[in-house]
Amino acid sequence: MTSPIILWFRRDLRLSDHPALTEAAASGRPVIPVFLHDEVVSSLGAAPKWRLGLSVAAHAKALSEKGARLILRRGRALECLADLVAETGAGAVWWTRAYDPDSIARDTEVKTALKQAGVDARSFPGHVLFEPWTVETGTGGYYRVYTPFWKAVRDRDVAEARPAPGRIPVPEGWPASDDLDDWHLGAAMRRGADVVGALVTVGEDAARGRLGAFIAEGIDNYDEARDFPARDGTSNLSENLTYGEISPVALWHAGRRAMQEGKRGAETFLKEVVWRDFAYHLVYHTPRITHANWRPEWDAFPWNTEATKAVTRWKRGRTGEPFVDAAMREMYVTGTMHNRARMIVASYLTKHLLSHWRIGQRWFEDCLIDWDPASNAMGWQWAAGSGPDATPYFRVFNPATQLEKFDPDGHYRRRWIAEGQAAPSATALSFFDAVPRSWGLAAAEAYPAPIVNLKEGRQTALDAYKARDF
């Protein structure tokens, strides 16, 4: 059989360690790489959509260097693929599996319809280390707690990452393709692409370089340095993992090798990679986690669901709480936020402001270039207390104490908060360049007083949590 294989790329924009591509290239049949601006892409937030555009461009370039093309189409996935099958005579449509509910709904529809039409519609692994149905508790259920999950997978064999195919067989002619620029994937990005663009690391080669640098310089001290937001102590690879520019398998083996070489922080790093898998494990087994309280009894909790002034100030980095504001500004300017800072702003929103985690989740979804449906849902529900984690309700992060502990020299604070500084840093000033004029912010203004007294806010939250009647 020599009919072409349509290789439908989604969040797997790489050539190496790509099981579907490897098998397609090895088949000898022509391969038609495709990326669709489909219903799932349409629903992305501003920053992830913009960042996706960069990734797609990089992937198209990488494919062109192999003599192939990335065909772009816009519309519902099933219709686009059915059209492409008809136009090219393709006998197969292959892709890398996704595990979030929206993607599963789309993929199920596609697979069913294509199979009915006699097309070899097939999905492959590649997005996670361990597919959700391959990890089971002793009684055959799914894991709800991370540590047992980690213990269940940490000693598993993971196949080595596969190199990119040396050659990708191409069809005799290429189907028509949209022009990526016409998709305007960055149109909703409020802050200038030039601001964030200078900070992103795009594409498979760059991601691999980033991993190499982290393994060489960062992983040894990762367990300690990762907690300090002003230090460059993390891998920063979430941005690349999100779009599949690098595979979790590549991270796994790099981490394992580092562990064998005695690098101290290697195991902590591996655990973080597995946390990402755990998030996909949860989203697969309990898809409601993306939009509803994982523990339904929390539906009775009196979250504030309104867009209050306090919520607006949280979004705009104007709470008067330096750690919270620095973090929210960091996210607005760079499209990322340090992990510890994510916990702190989430705790502040859901506890001190008693606002619903969905508000924060949506804002993150709009602002983060590394937005990921599984990790974000899990993280927000963990912070709020409604998630699959036995976090006691009295665990309330104190942003002031956290600042003392994890930013003792004030580097993070000064990096992002210009007000009150005689000579503000360029990064702190860049926030005021990035925000819309309608926000009416100026670096020369006084830094706002705290909108919530931390002690009172904590107590209000504790009282509300204690009074919950479930």
Add this chain to the structure above:
DNA sequence: TAGCTCGTTGGACAA
């Protein structure tokens, strides 16, 4: 099966 141990990331306060 019943019992046991433990739970990513904390805070406040006492000693």
Add this chain to the structure above:
DNA sequence: TTTGTCCAACGAGCT
């Protein structure tokens, strides 16, 4: 300044 204890109590997962 540092260290220990309590804040509650449940359910996951193991034995």
